[in-house]
Amino acid sequence: MKSHVRAVVIGGGVVGVSALYHLAKKGWGDDVVLIEKAELTSGSTWHAAGLLPLFNMSYSVGQIHKYSVNLYGALEEETGQAVGFSRVGNVRLAMNQDRMDEYYQYAATAKTIGVNVEFLTPDEILKLWPMCNIDGLVGGIVHPDDGYIQPADLTQSLAKGARARGATIYRNTMVLNIEQTTSGAWLVQTDKGDITCDHVVSATGNYARKTGAMVGLDIPVIPVEHQYIVTEPHPELQQRKQDGLPELGVLREADGSWYLREENGGFILGPYEQGAPCCYVDGPDPRAEYELFQEDIDRIAPHIEAAMNRVPAFAEVGIKKVYNGAIAYTPDGNPIIGPAWDRDNFWLNEGHSFGITAAGGAGWQLAEWIVDGEPTIDMLGVEPRRFGDYATKDYLIEKNEEAYASVFVTHFPDEERPAGRPLRLAPCYERLQAMGAVFGQKFGWERANFFATDGAPQQDDWSFRRSNWFDAVAKEVKNTSENAGLLDMTAFAKCRISGRGAEAFLDYMVANVLPKNIGGIALCHSLNRNGGIHSEFTIRRESADSFYLVSAGALQRLDHDYLQKRMPKDGTVQFTQLTDAYGVLVLAGPNSRRILQRVTDADLSNEGFRWLTSQDITIGDAAVNAMRVNYVGELGWELHHPIEHQNEIFDLLFDAGADLGLKPFGIRAMDTMRLEKSYRMVGTELSIEYSAYESAMERFIKTDKGDFLGRDALLARKEAGCKTLLITMEIADIDDADALGNNALVKGGEIIGRATGGGYGFRVQKSLALGMVKPELATPGSAFDIEILGKLYGATVISDSPFDPKNERLRDVNGTNN
Numbered sequence: 001m002k003s004h005v006r007a008v009v010i011g012g013g014v015v016g017v018s019a020l021y022h023l024a025k026k027g028w029g030d031d032v033v034l035i036e037k038a039e040l041t042s043g044s045t046w047h048a049a050g051l052l053p054l055f056n057m058s059y060s061v062g063q064i065h066k067y068s069v070n071l072y073g074a075l076e077e078e079t080g081q082a083v084g085f086s087r088v089g090n091v092r093l094a095m096n097q098d099r100m101d102e103y104y105q106y107a108a109t110a111k112t113i114g115v116n117v118e119f120l121t122p123d124e125i126l127k128l129w130p131m132c133n134i135d136g137l138v139g140g141i142v143h144p145d146d147g148y149i150q151p152a153d154l155t156q157s158l159a160k161g162a163r164a165r166g167a168t169i170y171r172n173t174m175v176l177n178i179e180q181t182t183s184g185a186w187l188v189q190t191d192k193g194d195i196t197c198d199h200v201v202s203a204t205g206n207y208a209r210k211t212g213a214m215v216g217l218d219i220p221v222i223p224v225e226h227q228y229i230v231t232e233p234h235p236e237l238q239q240r241k242q243d244g245l246p247e248l249g250v251l252r253e254a255d256g257s258w259y260l261r262e263e264n265g266g267f268i269l270g271p272y273e274q275g276a277p278c279c280y281v282d283g284p285d286p287r288a289e290y291e292l293f294q295e296d297i298d299r300i301a302p303h304i305e306a307a308m309n310r311v312p313a314f315a316e317v318g319i320k321k322v323y324n325g326a327i328a329y330t331p332d333g334n335p336i337i338g339p340a341w342d343r344d345n346f347w348l349n350e351g352h353s354f355g356i357t358a359a360g361g362a363g364w365q366l367a368e369w370i371v372d373g374e375p376t377i378d379m380l381g382v383e384p385r386r387f388g389d390y391a392t393k394d395y396l397i398e399k400n401e402e403a404y405a406s407v408f409v410t411h412f413p414d415e416e417r418p419a420g421r422p423l424r425l426a427p428c429y430e431r432l433q434a435m436g437a438v439f440g441q442k443f444g445w446e447r448a449n450f451f452a453t454d455g456a457p458q459q460d461d462w463s464f465r466r467s468n469w470f471d472a473v474a475k476e477v478k479n480t481s482e483n484a485g486l487l488d489m490t491a492f493a494k495c496r497i498s499g500r501g502a503e504a505f506l507d508y509m510v511a512n513v514l515p516k517n518i519g520g521i522a523l524c525h526s527l528n529r530n531g532g533i534h535s536e537f538t539i540r541r542e543s544a545d546s547f548y549l550v551s552a553g554a555l556q557r558l559d560h561d562y563l564q565k566r567m568p569k570d571g572t573v574q575f576t577q578l579t580d581a582y583g584v585l586v587l588a589g590p591n592s593r594r595i596l597q598r599v600t601d602a603d604l605s606n607e608g609f610r611w612l613t614s615q616d617i618t619i620g621d622a623a624v625n626a627m628r629v630n631y632v633g634e635l636g637w638e639l640h641h642p643i644e645h646q647n648e649i650f651d652l653l654f655d656a657g658a659d660l661g662l663k664p665f666g667i668r669a670m671d672t673m674r675l676e677k678s679y680r681m682v683g684t685e686l687s688i689e690y691s692a693y694e695s696a697m698e699r700f701i702k703t704d705k706g707d708f709l710g711r712d713a714l715l716a717r718k719e720a721g722c723k724t725l726l727i728t729m730e731i732a733d734i735d736d737a738d739a740l741g742n743n744a745l746v747k748g749g750e751i752i753g754r755a756t757g758g759g760y761g762f763r764v765q766k767s768l769a770l771g772m773v774k775p776e777l778a779t780p781g782s783a784f785d786i787e788i789l790g791k792l793y794g795a796t797v798i799s800d801s802p803f804d805p806k807n808e809r810l811r812d813v814n815g816t817n818n
């Protein structure tokens, strides 16, 4: 066994072998090895049904799947090893309008990333699938380019490609322990000897938590049992073959939660049922290989019946074999691909529930990240750090079973799944609930999405279109802009960076200049090495060597890990986690000053408390850091307070605001108000795929301040010219829906950009969207079409911040709101 290499991949399933292949392809061939405890594919890979669905609502996963399908199509030619790719196409059925809306929304994503998808009428479905009963169908979609593959052959082909580039595979070798040495190198101990390396890639499938435990990480992966049925041959399928007819494509009835395909003249049926249990909660036995569980036909009986109804021929054949195997899951059903938190150079490629499909793209991006230091596509949807330490074993069991059962649910954009909730509660949770809050969840925190008032049911109404909550949000926006509103933002990620080296460190980490004065605030962005935006922080200077940082709640682990991994190791900079210690209440609207003034002695006048500054003030018994900023474009303050004082502050504000119209508002109202201000968000308008200039963030980028992370690459990209530019759009003649993001922007039949987000702006009374277009089309007045739920609408570029472009309300220029 080699004693030192650059990278060790652990796990010889399709996912690990693809990572090995791509690392070798990036030029590390002689310096990368894979360690597999048994034979290649002996984990989950051997028994997979081999389907390669391109369909995925996530922008990240969509691109990963697309890459895989392209790669697999070319692999045999490259390696000489067949992969058994049957490009039979893939038909998805729709039995209701919501499902069609889901397909329209999906097709928008597909279009913008270049995936071929076509819409079908029931009659067209019948032509493609003559054995399908089309009763009750409203339509469907087909992916002509996908199909299924032989997972074991695919893995062997990738292994051959990796070996041809010099990579080594050690089979029948078990990793027993992993340690990081003082030099930062990893020591991987196996039953056949030790090996040191710079990078470890964990691709251990159902063993993910066991591997994580070796390095002290609680990996948010627990598998669920998944079954599929293989039937005896059916004469009609056999006859079709004899007649030289093409193989039928994969058929998916999403509303019945199953897929069906041909297999040796018979069928394979794969249901995603309710009640499938988690398995291997503490990991499989170390010696387990080629393992299957006892089948449970009763559990999948409703899906078998649904399939019999849809494809009557399926009812006419006997069951030959049932496969019941472990399929790795995460709480949201997407894999985790990327760096582990709190550990340098430890990479996760785990939690794959569609691992045959994702392996190619996952290996590609991981190799880019490891070798070049950055991925090349936006990986937020599969980021390992999108979960936090709230994801305990019990939580994972609940959530992963739910994720499995939700594979075929309609993926509404405003969907909020119930399992594992409520989990993290701000102290004011019950008060908000009593006021009508309908909650959603982010990073484990319950957050009010909107407030049901005037007898409206206190429940959500998910839809791709404007739904019941639309009126509730309209009321919240009106009240906040005419009187005052209060929003609980306790879920914000918060931390302190302090110490002798804090200023120099942070100055290097962000592209803006840090606030100079104590109490000063600045919006700052951490770029990646390629000049794309990785993180956004509101930074408050607390003293000469202490800074308070606020960022998106959902990105807590990601943002904090990004900082911590780059801190100097000499003790001159300290990181303090403050998320759970501080609550945040946002008070906004023209009456906010009057209300706040009733509960504090601080001078809140324009002169005494300037916009974009902060002060330590007192409210009741609480010491509060009041920051005069907000995300909704109104006069207002973010009140950051010790969490134990939250309800005291909450009650004082509502008492003081009773005659000034203070009412709560929720996240959805905040989101429409931020659109009216063209405020960007990480993960949509701000992404590593766009340079900071392409996201039109120049006022926050100070290239003349000295060096900062990503500066050189950013300047090089500027020199090369922006490929795309961020715009605000107004959409004409639409009255029941708004852009949801990922909508294609079209001119003369050509896709010229994509919307990143959208919604209705209640204050400007317009349907708005933000998006990226070719620079020559980015000027106000430029017109083209936007596709929303399958229809084209006129879109016109308008100037940024259609609501209050001069920020007069935020600044309260007339000083009238005293």
Ligand SMILES: Cc1cc2nc3c(=O)[nH]c(=O)nc-3n(C[C@H](O)[C@H](O)[C@H](O)COP(=O)(O)OP(=O)(O)OC[C@H]3O[C@@H](n4cnc5c(N)ncnc54)[C@H](O)[C@@H]3O)c2cc1C
Pocket (backbone or CB within 6 Å): 010, 011, 012, 013, 014, 015, 016, 035, 036, 037, 038, 039, 040, 041, 042, 043, 044, 045, 046, 047, 048, 049, 050, 051, 052, 173, 174, 175, 176, 203, 204, 205, 206, 207, 211, 226, 227, 228, 323, 324, 325, 326, 327, 328, 349, 350, 351, 352, 353, 354, 355, 356, 357, 358
């Ligand atoms: C019934 C069923 C049907 C499926 N159908 C499909 C499908 O149609 N399409 C699709 O895309 N996906 C499908 N899947 C999912 C797919 O099988 C998995 O996502 C995929 O196989 C995961 O591959 P992997 O490499 O991550 O894991 P695995 O194949 O499980 O590989 C992990 C490997 O790591 C090794 N290992 C673990 N610990 C150690 C250690 N300490 N030392 C050395 N080696 C170690 C194991 O021995 C194992 O070989 C299906 C799954 C099931 C259960």
